[in-house]
Amino acid sequence: MALRVALLPGDGIGPEVIAEASRILKRVGDLYGHALTFSTHAIGGDAIDRHGQSLPDDTVRACLEADAVLLGAVGHPRFDDRLPAERPEAGLLALRQTLGGFANLRPALCHAPLADRTPFKADRVHGADILIVRELLGGIYFGEPRGYTSADSAYNTLTYSRAEVERVAHVAFAQARLRRHRVASVDKANVIETSRLWRTVVTEVARAYPDVVLEHVLIDTCAMRLATAPTSFDVILADNLFGDILSDQAASVAGSLGVLPSASIGGRVDLYEPVHGSAPDIAGRGLANPIGAIASAAMLLRLTARLPREAEAIERAIDQALASGARTRDLAGPGEPYLSTREMADVIELALVDLHDRQHTYHAV
Ligand code: NAD
Secondary structure (H helix, E strand, O other): OEEEEEEEEEOOOHHHHHHHHHHHHHHHHHHHOOEEEEEEOOOHHHHHHHHOOOOOHHHHHHHHHOOEEEEEEOOOHHHOOOOHHHOHHHHHHHHHHHHOOOEEEEEEEOOHHHHHHOOOOHHHHOOOEEEEEEEOOOHHHOOOOOEEEEOOEEEOOOOOOHHHHHHHHHHHHHHHHOOOOEEEEEEOOOOOHHHHHHHHHHHHHHOOOOOOEEEEEEHHHHHHHHHHOHHHOOEEEEOHHHHHHHHHHHHHHHOOHHHOOOEEEOOOOEEEOOOOOOOOOOOOOOOOOOHHHHHHHHHHHHHOOOOHHHHHHHHHHHHHHHHOOOOEOOOOOOOOOOEOHHHHHHHHHHHHHHHHHHHHHHHHO
16 A cells, blocks of 8 residues: 655654654565655754744645654753743644644553563553543643633633544544453543533443443542553543543553654544653663654554554564563663664564564465
Protein backbone atom coordinates (compact mmCIF):
# COMPACT_ATOMS: atom_id res chain seq x y z
CA MET A 1 0.00 0.00 0.00
CA ALA A 2 1.02 3.66 -0.40
CA LEU A 3 1.22 5.90 2.65
CA ARG A 4 2.25 9.56 2.97
CA VAL A 5 3.64 10.44 6.38
CA ALA A 6 4.29 14.03 7.47
CA LEU A 7 7.22 14.12 9.91
CA LEU A 8 7.28 16.95 12.46
CA PRO A 9 10.50 16.49 14.45
CA GLY A 10 10.08 19.65 16.55
CA ASP A 11 12.48 20.53 19.36
CA GLY A 12 15.04 19.01 21.71
CA ILE A 13 15.17 15.24 21.36
CA GLY A 14 12.27 15.32 18.88
CA PRO A 15 14.52 15.28 15.77
CA GLU A 16 16.67 12.50 17.28
CA VAL A 17 13.78 10.12 17.97
CA ILE A 18 11.89 10.95 14.76
CA ALA A 19 15.02 10.21 12.70
CA GLU A 20 15.05 6.69 14.18
CA ALA A 21 11.28 6.12 14.02
CA SER A 22 11.13 7.16 10.36
CA ARG A 23 14.14 4.95 9.60
CA ILE A 24 12.29 1.99 11.13
CA LEU A 25 9.14 2.86 9.16
CA LYS A 26 11.16 3.00 5.92
CA ARG A 27 12.67 -0.37 6.74
CA VAL A 28 9.21 -1.87 7.29
CA GLY A 29 8.12 -0.45 3.95
CA ASP A 30 11.11 -2.04 2.20
CA LEU A 31 10.71 -5.39 3.94
CA TYR A 32 6.96 -5.75 3.48
CA GLY A 33 6.62 -4.00 0.12
CA HIS A 34 4.79 -0.78 1.00
CA ALA A 35 5.43 2.58 -0.64
CA LEU A 36 5.92 4.88 2.34
CA THR A 37 6.81 8.47 1.50
CA PHE A 38 7.92 11.11 3.98
CA SER A 39 8.02 14.88 4.09
CA THR A 40 9.49 16.90 6.97
CA HIS A 41 8.00 20.12 8.37
CA ALA A 42 8.64 22.64 11.11
CA ILE A 43 6.71 22.97 14.37
CA GLY A 44 7.32 24.37 17.84
CA GLY A 45 10.43 26.33 18.78
CA ASP A 46 12.19 25.20 15.62
CA ALA A 47 9.37 26.76 13.57
CA ILE A 48 9.45 29.98 15.63
CA ASP A 49 13.18 30.27 14.94
CA ARG A 50 12.91 29.58 11.22
CA HIS A 51 9.46 30.95 10.30
CA GLY A 52 8.43 33.23 13.14
CA GLN A 53 5.44 31.09 14.21
CA SER A 54 5.02 27.79 16.06
CA LEU A 55 2.68 26.28 13.46
CA PRO A 56 3.44 27.62 9.96
CA ASP A 57 0.72 27.43 7.31
CA ASP A 58 2.93 25.17 5.17
CA THR A 59 3.08 22.66 8.01
CA VAL A 60 -0.70 22.66 8.42
CA ARG A 61 -1.19 22.20 4.69
CA ALA A 62 1.31 19.33 4.53
CA CYS A 63 -0.31 17.59 7.52
CA LEU A 64 -3.79 17.87 6.01
CA GLU A 65 -2.50 16.38 2.75
CA ALA A 66 -0.78 13.47 4.52
CA ASP A 67 -2.29 10.15 5.57
CA ALA A 68 -0.76 10.46 9.03
CA VAL A 69 1.46 12.76 11.06
CA LEU A 70 4.37 11.57 13.20
CA LEU A 71 5.55 14.23 15.64
CA GLY A 72 8.58 14.30 17.96
CA ALA A 73 8.11 16.89 20.71
CA VAL A 74 7.99 20.63 21.15
CA GLY A 75 9.22 23.04 23.79
CA HIS A 76 12.38 24.66 25.11
CA PRO A 77 13.12 26.66 28.27
CA ARG A 78 14.34 29.62 26.23
CA PHE A 79 10.70 30.35 25.38
CA ASP A 80 9.52 30.08 29.00
CA ASP A 81 9.09 33.84 29.51
CA ARG A 82 6.78 34.17 26.49
CA LEU A 83 2.99 34.35 26.64
CA PRO A 84 1.29 30.93 26.19
CA ALA A 85 0.13 31.80 22.65
CA GLU A 86 3.72 32.58 21.60
CA ARG A 87 5.32 29.43 22.99
CA PRO A 88 6.23 26.29 21.02
CA GLU A 89 3.48 24.30 22.77
CA ALA A 90 0.83 26.56 21.19
CA GLY A 91 1.75 25.08 17.80
CA LEU A 92 1.09 21.55 19.00
CA LEU A 93 -2.24 22.43 20.62
CA ALA A 94 -3.34 24.22 17.43
CA LEU A 95 -2.26 21.25 15.32
CA ARG A 96 -4.21 18.78 17.49
CA GLN A 97 -7.33 20.92 17.09
CA THR A 98 -6.86 21.34 13.35
CA LEU A 99 -6.39 17.63 12.79
CA GLY A 100 -9.40 16.93 14.99
CA GLY A 101 -8.42 13.63 16.61
CA PHE A 102 -10.89 13.39 19.49
CA ALA A 103 -9.71 10.02 20.85
CA ASN A 104 -6.27 9.96 22.41
CA LEU A 105 -4.95 6.43 22.74
CA ARG A 106 -2.13 5.86 25.18
CA PRO A 107 -1.02 2.29 25.71
CA ALA A 108 0.94 1.65 28.91
CA LEU A 109 2.63 -1.69 28.76
CA CYS A 110 5.03 -3.30 31.18
CA HIS A 111 7.63 -4.94 28.94
CA ALA A 112 8.67 -8.03 30.92
CA PRO A 113 12.42 -7.19 30.91
CA LEU A 114 11.60 -3.78 32.42
CA ALA A 115 9.39 -5.06 35.27
CA ASP A 116 12.14 -4.34 37.78
CA ARG A 117 12.59 -0.76 36.49
CA THR A 118 9.21 0.56 37.61
CA PRO A 119 8.31 2.06 41.00
CA PHE A 120 6.16 -1.04 41.64
CA LYS A 121 7.14 -4.46 42.91
CA ALA A 122 7.95 -6.50 39.80
CA ASP A 123 5.31 -9.16 40.49
CA ARG A 124 2.59 -6.52 40.86
CA VAL A 125 3.30 -4.81 37.56
CA HIS A 126 4.34 -7.82 35.51
CA GLY A 127 1.76 -8.40 32.76
CA ALA A 128 0.23 -4.92 33.03
CA ASP A 129 -1.08 -3.95 29.61
CA ILE A 130 -3.40 -0.95 29.72
CA LEU A 131 -4.86 1.21 26.97
CA ILE A 132 -6.12 4.61 28.06
CA VAL A 133 -8.68 6.10 25.68
CA ARG A 134 -8.93 9.77 26.59
CA GLU A 135 -11.47 12.21 25.15
CA LEU A 136 -9.20 14.92 23.77
CA LEU A 137 -11.20 17.83 22.40
CA GLY A 138 -13.93 18.48 24.97
CA GLY A 139 -14.50 18.81 28.68
CA ILE A 140 -13.09 21.33 31.08
CA TYR A 141 -10.02 22.15 28.96
CA PHE A 142 -12.20 23.74 26.31
CA GLY A 143 -15.45 24.62 28.14
CA GLU A 144 -16.73 28.19 27.91
CA PRO A 145 -17.19 30.48 29.74
CA ARG A 146 -13.90 30.49 31.58
CA GLY A 147 -11.69 33.10 33.16
CA TYR A 148 -11.06 35.28 36.16
CA THR A 149 -13.83 37.26 37.85
CA SER A 150 -11.21 39.03 39.96
CA ALA A 151 -7.60 38.54 40.96
CA ASP A 152 -8.87 36.18 43.68
CA SER A 153 -11.51 34.20 41.82
CA ALA A 154 -11.41 32.09 38.65
CA TYR A 155 -13.72 29.58 37.02
CA ASN A 156 -13.93 26.96 34.26
CA THR A 157 -16.81 25.13 32.65
CA LEU A 158 -17.16 21.38 32.30
CA THR A 159 -19.57 20.36 29.56
CA TYR A 160 -20.00 17.22 27.49
CA SER A 161 -22.61 16.50 24.87
CA ARG A 162 -24.06 13.06 24.21
CA ALA A 163 -22.39 13.04 20.78
CA GLU A 164 -18.95 13.79 22.23
CA VAL A 165 -19.23 10.92 24.72
CA GLU A 166 -20.70 8.50 22.19
CA ARG A 167 -17.95 8.88 19.63
CA VAL A 168 -15.08 8.34 22.06
CA ALA A 169 -16.92 5.46 23.78
CA HIS A 170 -17.23 3.69 20.43
CA VAL A 171 -13.46 3.98 19.99
CA ALA A 172 -12.87 2.47 23.44
CA PHE A 173 -15.21 -0.48 22.85
CA ALA A 174 -13.78 -1.11 19.37
CA GLN A 175 -10.27 -1.13 20.85
CA ALA A 176 -11.37 -3.49 23.63
CA ARG A 177 -12.57 -5.93 20.98
CA LEU A 178 -9.01 -6.06 19.66
CA ARG A 179 -7.67 -6.71 23.16
CA ARG A 180 -9.12 -8.44 26.22
CA HIS A 181 -12.74 -7.27 25.82
CA ARG A 182 -12.95 -5.13 28.96
CA VAL A 183 -13.66 -1.42 29.35
CA ALA A 184 -13.41 0.49 32.63
CA SER A 185 -15.22 3.80 32.16
CA VAL A 186 -14.01 6.46 34.59
CA ASP A 187 -16.16 9.22 36.02
CA LYS A 188 -17.20 10.99 39.21
CA ALA A 189 -20.90 10.27 38.80
CA ASN A 190 -21.54 10.49 42.54
CA VAL A 191 -20.81 14.23 42.44
CA ILE A 192 -20.65 15.67 38.90
CA GLU A 193 -23.58 15.99 36.45
CA THR A 194 -21.45 15.63 33.32
CA SER A 195 -20.18 12.37 34.79
CA ARG A 196 -23.76 11.14 35.18
CA LEU A 197 -24.38 11.89 31.50
CA TRP A 198 -21.05 10.22 30.66
CA ARG A 199 -22.08 7.07 32.58
CA THR A 200 -25.53 6.96 30.96
CA VAL A 201 -24.20 7.35 27.43
CA VAL A 202 -21.34 4.85 27.88
CA THR A 203 -23.84 2.31 29.24
CA GLU A 204 -26.01 2.82 26.15
CA VAL A 205 -23.06 2.50 23.75
CA ALA A 206 -22.00 -0.71 25.53
CA ARG A 207 -25.22 -2.41 24.33
CA ALA A 208 -23.74 -2.48 20.83
CA TYR A 209 -20.76 -4.44 22.17
CA PRO A 210 -22.26 -7.38 24.13
CA ASP A 211 -18.93 -9.22 23.95
CA VAL A 212 -17.18 -6.44 25.90
CA VAL A 213 -17.52 -6.27 29.68
CA LEU A 214 -18.13 -2.73 30.94
CA GLU A 215 -17.46 -1.51 34.47
CA HIS A 216 -17.89 2.01 35.78
CA VAL A 217 -15.10 3.14 38.09
CA LEU A 218 -14.94 6.35 40.08
CA ILE A 219 -11.83 8.38 39.28
CA ASP A 220 -10.50 8.12 42.84
CA THR A 221 -10.95 4.35 42.92
CA CYS A 222 -9.34 4.08 39.50
CA ALA A 223 -6.26 6.02 40.62
CA MET A 224 -5.91 3.75 43.64
CA ARG A 225 -6.40 0.57 41.58
CA LEU A 226 -3.80 1.68 39.02
CA ALA A 227 -1.27 1.72 41.84
CA THR A 228 -2.42 -1.42 43.67
CA ALA A 229 -3.61 -3.66 40.83
CA PRO A 230 -2.55 -2.28 37.41
CA THR A 231 -3.04 -5.70 35.83
CA SER A 232 -6.78 -5.52 36.60
CA PHE A 233 -7.31 -3.08 33.69
CA ASP A 234 -7.63 -3.56 29.95
CA VAL A 235 -9.09 -0.42 28.29
CA ILE A 236 -9.69 2.63 30.48
CA LEU A 237 -12.08 5.21 28.99
CA ALA A 238 -11.94 8.69 30.47
CA ASP A 239 -12.81 12.30 29.79
CA ASN A 240 -10.18 14.89 28.94
CA LEU A 241 -9.12 15.86 32.47
CA PHE A 242 -9.35 12.43 34.13
CA GLY A 243 -7.69 10.82 31.13
CA ASP A 244 -4.82 13.30 31.21
CA ILE A 245 -4.07 12.49 34.84
CA LEU A 246 -4.65 8.73 34.63
CA SER A 247 -2.56 8.27 31.49
CA ASP A 248 0.48 9.71 33.24
CA GLN A 249 -0.19 7.53 36.25
CA ALA A 250 -0.65 4.43 34.10
CA ALA A 251 2.62 5.28 32.36
CA SER A 252 4.46 4.42 35.55
CA VAL A 253 4.00 0.71 34.79
CA ALA A 254 6.28 1.10 31.75
CA GLY A 255 9.58 1.85 33.51
CA SER A 256 10.43 5.02 31.54
CA LEU A 257 8.62 7.91 29.94
CA GLY A 258 10.82 7.27 26.91
CA VAL A 259 9.03 4.06 25.86
CA LEU A 260 5.45 5.35 25.73
CA PRO A 261 3.66 5.98 22.41
CA SER A 262 0.36 7.73 21.66
CA ALA A 263 -2.16 8.27 18.89
CA SER A 264 -4.86 10.90 18.42
CA ILE A 265 -7.44 9.50 16.05
CA GLY A 266 -10.93 10.07 14.71
CA GLY A 267 -10.36 13.44 13.05
CA ARG A 268 -9.27 14.52 9.59
CA VAL A 269 -5.72 13.15 9.90
CA ASP A 270 -4.37 10.89 12.64
CA LEU A 271 -1.52 12.23 14.78
CA TYR A 272 1.10 10.00 16.40
CA GLU A 273 3.65 11.13 18.96
CA PRO A 274 5.69 9.73 21.82
CA VAL A 275 4.29 10.75 25.19
CA HIS A 276 7.52 12.40 26.35
CA GLY A 277 8.47 16.05 25.83
CA SER A 278 11.52 17.61 24.21
CA ALA A 279 13.81 16.70 27.14
CA PRO A 280 16.18 19.67 26.74
CA ASP A 281 18.35 18.24 29.54
CA ILE A 282 19.54 15.39 27.29
CA ALA A 283 18.97 16.84 23.79
CA GLY A 284 21.71 16.49 21.20
CA ARG A 285 23.69 13.93 23.18
CA GLY A 286 22.35 10.67 21.78
CA LEU A 287 20.79 9.80 25.16
CA ALA A 288 17.13 9.79 24.15
CA ASN A 289 15.23 6.55 24.16
CA PRO A 290 13.68 6.20 20.68
CA ILE A 291 11.22 3.45 21.70
CA GLY A 292 8.28 5.79 22.37
CA ALA A 293 8.60 7.26 18.87
CA ILE A 294 9.17 3.86 17.25
CA ALA A 295 6.16 2.38 19.07
CA SER A 296 4.13 5.40 17.88
CA ALA A 297 5.15 4.46 14.33
CA ALA A 298 3.81 0.96 15.02
CA MET A 299 0.49 2.46 16.14
CA LEU A 300 0.42 4.45 12.89
CA LEU A 301 0.77 1.27 10.88
CA ARG A 302 -1.96 -0.49 12.86
CA LEU A 303 -4.54 2.30 13.14
CA THR A 304 -4.12 4.45 10.04
CA ALA A 305 -2.51 2.10 7.53
CA ARG A 306 -4.43 -0.98 8.78
CA LEU A 307 -1.26 -3.04 8.66
CA PRO A 308 -1.47 -5.09 11.88
CA ARG A 309 1.19 -7.59 10.82
CA GLU A 310 3.72 -4.82 10.23
CA ALA A 311 2.75 -3.02 13.45
CA GLU A 312 3.19 -6.23 15.40
CA ALA A 313 6.56 -6.80 13.75
CA ILE A 314 7.81 -3.48 15.16
CA GLU A 315 6.36 -4.22 18.60
CA ARG A 316 7.92 -7.67 18.66
CA ALA A 317 11.25 -6.19 17.53
CA ILE A 318 11.10 -3.74 20.47
CA ASP A 319 10.36 -6.64 22.85
CA GLN A 320 13.18 -8.65 21.37
CA ALA A 321 15.64 -5.74 21.69
CA LEU A 322 14.68 -5.23 25.35
CA ALA A 323 14.84 -8.97 26.04
CA SER A 324 18.35 -9.04 24.59
CA GLY A 325 19.39 -6.52 27.25
CA ALA A 326 19.54 -3.43 24.99
CA ARG A 327 19.12 -0.35 27.18
CA THR A 328 19.29 3.39 26.64
CA ARG A 329 20.47 5.41 29.62
CA ASP A 330 16.97 5.94 31.06
CA LEU A 331 16.50 2.16 31.26
CA ALA A 332 19.97 1.21 32.47
CA GLY A 333 20.63 0.68 36.15
CA PRO A 334 23.38 2.59 37.95
CA GLY A 335 26.77 1.71 36.45
CA GLU A 336 25.21 -0.44 33.72
CA PRO A 337 26.35 0.14 30.12
CA TYR A 338 23.86 1.75 27.77
CA LEU A 339 23.30 2.36 24.08
CA SER A 340 22.87 5.63 22.20
CA THR A 341 19.59 6.59 20.56
CA ARG A 342 20.86 5.37 17.21
CA GLU A 343 22.33 2.14 18.59
CA MET A 344 19.03 1.23 20.26
CA ALA A 345 17.23 1.78 16.94
CA ASP A 346 19.90 -0.34 15.23
CA VAL A 347 19.15 -3.25 17.58
CA ILE A 348 15.42 -2.87 16.91
CA GLU A 349 16.02 -2.73 13.16
CA LEU A 350 18.12 -5.89 13.28
CA ALA A 351 15.39 -7.66 15.25
CA LEU A 352 12.84 -6.48 12.69
CA VAL A 353 14.85 -7.88 9.80
CA ASP A 354 15.42 -11.10 11.72
CA LEU A 355 11.68 -11.51 12.42
CA HIS A 356 10.83 -10.79 8.79
CA ASP A 357 13.40 -13.29 7.52
CA ARG A 358 12.12 -15.97 9.87
CA GLN A 359 8.49 -15.34 8.79
CA HIS A 360 9.64 -15.45 5.19
CA THR A 361 11.53 -18.71 5.68
CA TYR A 362 8.57 -20.21 7.49
CA HIS A 363 6.20 -19.29 4.65
CA ALA A 364 8.69 -20.57 2.07
CA VAL A 365 8.80 -23.94 3.85
P1 NAD B 1 10.10 15.75 29.24
O1 NAD B 1 9.20 14.64 28.90
O2 NAD B 1 10.73 16.46 28.12
O3 NAD B 1 11.28 15.20 30.20
C1 NAD B 1 11.02 14.67 31.51
C2 NAD B 1 12.22 13.80 31.92
O4 NAD B 1 12.19 12.58 31.19
C3 NAD B 1 13.57 14.44 31.64
O5 NAD B 1 14.48 14.10 32.65
C4 NAD B 1 14.00 13.81 30.32
O6 NAD B 1 15.40 13.73 30.17
C5 NAD B 1 13.37 12.43 30.42
N1 NAD B 1 13.00 11.93 29.11
C6 NAD B 1 11.94 12.34 28.35
N2 NAD B 1 11.91 11.67 27.20
C7 NAD B 1 12.94 10.82 27.22
C8 NAD B 1 13.43 9.85 26.29
N3 NAD B 1 12.84 9.62 25.11
N4 NAD B 1 14.52 9.15 26.63
C9 NAD B 1 15.14 9.35 27.81
N5 NAD B 1 14.71 10.23 28.73
C10 NAD B 1 13.62 10.97 28.43
O7 NAD B 1 9.26 16.76 30.15
P2 NAD B 1 9.71 18.19 30.72
O8 NAD B 1 11.15 18.18 31.08
O9 NAD B 1 8.70 18.51 31.76
O10 NAD B 1 9.47 19.21 29.52
C11 NAD B 1 10.50 19.63 28.63
C12 NAD B 1 9.85 20.42 27.51
O11 NAD B 1 9.02 19.55 26.74
C13 NAD B 1 8.96 21.56 28.00
O12 NAD B 1 9.15 22.66 27.16
C14 NAD B 1 7.54 21.01 27.85
O13 NAD B 1 6.59 22.00 27.62
C15 NAD B 1 7.70 20.12 26.63
N6 NAD B 1 6.74 19.02 26.52
C16 NAD B 1 6.31 18.73 25.27
C17 NAD B 1 5.45 17.66 25.08
C18 NAD B 1 5.05 17.33 23.67
O14 NAD B 1 5.64 17.84 22.74
N7 NAD B 1 4.06 16.48 23.47
C19 NAD B 1 5.05 16.87 26.16
C20 NAD B 1 5.55 17.18 27.43
C21 NAD B 1 6.41 18.25 27.60
